[in-house]
Structures are given as structure tokens and as C-alpha cells.
Amino acid sequence: MANTEPEERRPERPAEEDGTAHLFRAVGKQIKVLRIGAGLSQKELGSRAHCGEDLISAMERGVRTPQPEFLELADPLLGAGGLLIAVIDDVREAQKRSRTRHPDWYRGYAKLEADAVELHHYANQGVPGLLQTEDYARAVFSNWRPLLAEEAIEKRVSDRLARQQIFERWPSPACSYVLEEVVLQRPIGGRDVHEVQLRQLLRYGRMRNVEIQVLPTNREEHPNMDGAFNLLTPKGHQQVAYTEVQGYPKLITDPEEVRLIVDRYGIMRALALNPRESLALIEKILGER
Numbered sequence: 001m002a003n004t005e006p007e008e009r010r011p012e013r014p015a016e017e018d019g020t021a022h023l024f025r026a027v028g029k030q031i032k033v034l035r036i037g038a039g040l041s042q043k044e045l046g047s048r049a050h051c052g053e054d055l056i057s058a059m060e061r062g063v064r065t066p067q068p069e070f071l072e073l074a075d076p077l078l079g080a081g082g083l084l085i086a087v088i089d090d091v092r093e094a095q096k097r098s099r100t101r102h103p104d105w106y107r108g109y110a111k112l113e114a115d116a117v118e119l120h121h122y123a124n125q126g127v128p129g130l131l132q133t134e135d136y137a138r139a140v141f142s143n144w145r146p147l148l149a150e151e152a153i154e155k156r157v158s159d160r161l162a163r164q165q166i167f168e169r170w171p172s173p174a175c176s177y178v179l180e181e182v183v184l185q186r187p188i189g190g191r192d193v194h195e196v197q198l199r200q201l202l203r204y205g206r207m208r209n210v211e212i213q214v215l216p217t218n219r220e221e222h223p224n225m226d227g228a229f230n231l232l233t234p235k236g237h238q239q240v241a242y243t244e245v246q247g248y249p250k251l252i253t254d255p256e257e258v259r260l261i262v263d264r265y266g267i268m269r270a271l272a273l274n275p276r277e278s279l280a281l282i283e284k285i286l287g288e289r
Contacts, residue, residue, distance in 0.1 A: 021062065021155075021158065023091070023094045024063075024065055024066075024094065025061075026062075027059075027071075027091065028059050028060045028061060028066070029060070029062075030080075030083065030084070030087075031056075031060055031074065031078070032060040034079070034080050034084075035056075035060075035078060037078075038078045038079055040077075042056040042057050042060070043056075048077050049070060049073050049074055049077060058134065058161060062158075063134060063157065063158045063162075064161055064164075065091065065094070065165060066084075066091060067165065067168055068092060071087065071088050072085060072088070109242050109249065112232055112240065112251075113163065113166065113230075115234050115235050116166075116173050116232040116233055116235070117171075117173050117174070117234070117235050118173055118232065118233040118239070119166075119173050119174070119175045119230070119231070119233075120177075120230070120231040120232070120265060121175075121176070121228075121231075122177075122178045122224065122228055122229050122265060122268060123178070123179050123180065123183055124182070125180075125182075125183070126140060126183060126186065127179070127183060127188075127197060127201070129163065130163060130164055130166065130167075131177070131200065132160060132197065132200075133193070133196050133197050133200050134157060134161060135193045136188060136189050136196075137156075137161065138153065138157050139188050139189030139190075139193055140189075141153045141156045141157060143188075167209075167210075172207075172208075172209040173209065174209055175209055175211070176211045176269070177210075177213065178213050178215055178265065178269055179212065179213070179214050179278075180214075180215050181214055181215060181217045181281075182217060184201075184281070184285055185285075195286065198282055198285060198286050202282055202283065202286075205279050205282070206279070212275060212278050213269060213272035213274065213275055213278045214273050214277075214281055214282075215271060219271050222268075223263075223268060224264040224265075224268060227243065229241055229243045229261055229265075230243075231261060231265060238253075238255065238258075239262065240253050240258060241257070241258050241262075
């Protein structure tokens with residue numbers, strides 16, 4: 001059997017141990033000071049730097065890593081005089097180190113995900129991590145059992161949001177999602193958090209490299225009753241699968257086992273609403289709130 005079994009879990013390292021979290025927070029504070037000094041709102045800076053207001057906010061709070069391309073563009077926009085450009089090399093190095101901030105048992109998958117050219121996800125309980133808003137992710141980890149310390153919650157939220165930078169990469173990976181309809185109905189974090197999360201699904205679903213499909217609950221056939229899974233294709237390598245049940249992760253590399261999961265995923269995509277119908281359903285749910 002070619003499966004790669006995860007190592008026994010070990011205590012997580014503090015996010016600050018290698019200095020990456022401190023650096024990202026420091027750069028975020030610099031961006032905020034410069035933005036205010038330039039008389040720009042987060043929305044205005046986002047518009048000029050070709051990114052969203054929420055991304056500017058996340059970078060200023062240190063929960064999203066500023067990409068080198070953003071720093072190069074923002075430096076003259078904010079009149080930074082080369083200050084932001086000067087930290088680009090440090091940011092690049094910190095990004096490499098930050099990939100190891102995940103728990104030991106998760107690092108193998110996190111590295112594969114960061115380098116993937118294709119990502120496919122099936123979710124039957126909640127919104128997949130790469131699509132989650134900050135508040136939704138915080139609600140997920142706040143309800144984790146056994147209960148997590150506040151520091152651990154914030155670390156996990158920060159790490160989860162950092163993974164979303166994969167959508168900012170070019171060339172972007174091809175991504176698809178099959179979400180059970182119940183995922184859209186379950187208001188994790190409360191009504192307001194859920195509404196913002198649904199709007200984020202719409203935003204991601206309109207990206208050229210992302211397809212979101214909803215599998216209606218009333219379908220009478222279903223090829224996969226075994227739980228959620230991810231399929232990913234690392235650059236230059238064969239496709240692998242990843243599952244996690246009751247906290248036990250499993251990276252599946254055996255070609256035959258991966259083929260069976262790919263087959264199930266294909267059937268589910270055929271049973272699901274197409275991407276346009278799926279986004280229309282999300283819009284309908286938002287309109288009914």
C-alpha cells in the first residue's frame with residue numbers, strides 16, 4: 001500500500017517562534033500608517049492596488065501576508081519612498097518559513113497545496129478552509145472540541161487565511177468545489193457571519209479559475225457517503241487525495257485509491273447544479289434572509 005500515513009500529532013509551535021507572525025504584523029502596521037498618512041481609505045487603496053478592501057484590512061491586521069507584487073505597487077501609491085520595497089526580500093523568506101507554521105501532521109499536505117496546479121474539494125459539513133472568511137474560520141475554531149486556547153484559535157485563523165494566498169498566485173491553480181446544499185444553510189457563527197460567508201462564496205465563484213457547484217439535498221443518488229475529501233495535483237507530480245475524519249488526517253497517494261475518489265467526484269459534479277445555477281442558488285438564499 002502506497003498511502004502516506006501521518007505522523008502522530010505533536011504540540012504545535014507558537015506562531016511567533018520563527019518571527020514570521022511578528023514580521024507580517026509589523027509590515028501590516030506600516031501599511032496602515034502609510035495609508036492613513038496618504039489620506040486613503042482601505043477601499044481606495046484596494047481599488048488603486050487592484051485588490052479588495054477586505055484584503056487590505058487583513059494585511060494591516062497581520063492575518064494576510066502582503067505579496068511582493070502588492071508591496072511594489074503600494075510603495076509609490078503610499079509615498080513610502082522605498083520602505084515597502086525594502087522589506088520584500090524579508091517577506092519572501094518569511095513566506096517560505098510560514099509554510100511550516102502548520103501542525104506537524106498537516107505540513108505535508110500544506111506544502112502540496114501551496115504548489116498545486118489543480119485543487120478539487122468535496123465538502124459536506126462546512127465551507128472549505130480556502131473559501132472561509134476570517135469570522136467564519138474563527139467561529140469554526142472557537143467551537144472546536146476539545147476547546148482551544150485563544151492564542152491557538154488566532155494562530156489557526158491566521159494560518160488558514162494565509163493559505164488563501166494561493167488564489168493570488170499566477171498562474172492560478174484550477175479549483176473546483178462540490179458543496180452539499182446543507183453547507184449553505186448551516187449558519188455557523190450566526191446570521192451576520194453566515195451572510196458575509198455566502199457573499200464570499202459568490203466572489204470566489206466568479207473567479208475565472210474557480211468553479212463552485214452545489215449538490216442539492218433532494219438528489220436520490222449519491223456515490224460518496226464516506227465524508228469530505230480533497231484532490232490535488234502538485235506541479236510535476238501525480239494527483240493525490242487527502243481526507244480527515246475525527247481529527248485523523250490521511251494523505252492518499254496510491255494511484256488506484258486516488259482513481260476511485262476521482263471517479264466519485266466526477267459523479268457528484270454531474271449530479272450537482274452547474275456553476276451558474278449554484279451561484280444563483282446562493283443569491284436566492286441571500287435574498288431570502
